[in-house]
Amino acid sequence: MFVTTAGRTNDEMVNLAKTVAAELEAPYIQRNKRSIAAIQKLTEKDILVVGKNRIEIHPIHGEEPLFFHPNSAMFRMKRIMKGEFDPFIQASGLAEGNTILDCTLGLGSDSIVASIVVGETGKVVSLEGNKYLYYLLKGGLKSWDTGYPMMNEAMTRIEIKHKTYEHFLDTCPSKSFDVVYFDPMFEETIEESEGIKGIRKFAIYSTLSPEAIKAAKRVAKQKVVLKDHWKSEQFERHGFTVFKRKTAKFHFGVIDLRGS
16 A cells, blocks of 8 residues: 545645655655546555545545544434434443453444443453554544544544454453454455445454454453344354344344353
């Protein structure tokens, strides 16, 4: 991936883009008023564009640019504030003061909602294995102004780590989080979900292993939660109790560790 500036730029943006390129260990390329398509024709690479208000990733084959936006999390926050139902919160049982390890950050919606619910006394640690998505989310969560101070604060409280869950779980002390959560990227999930098409190229594809589930059960105090396609065999394979939703394409599965 190459790094460049937005079309209208200045010395400050150029310096920022060069800093981003250095942090990502990616080459910087001068924009020189060229279109992104023209630069991609030259480089044959994805382009990360540093603008005044946000960072965008432009995939090589002309898909829509990828950038951070707390869209669905905002809708969900408003519902939760009205006391309405959120299936992720119901399945996880999260409440104020809880701690959660989100093993698959993606575009951050579940981590944001979790941070709102657990509040200042709780903790959300989120993992992203792809360094470009990690960089996108790290900046976006700290800088995006939603217009809701409570939500802005919730986003800034999320602790993001550039780690894969396979490695990070092994480093965690036993019973160090109330909830360990997985929302992995599977082929069937991608075909069915419009909301995650933008990250399909950059997502890390993995199948949950028995070792990962065993590690998650060691690290979690209360629950291990899995979100997956309703057809998924992962729930039965790993012993999850499924919260089935009649009209939903995704279900939540829970391994309840309380009392074990």
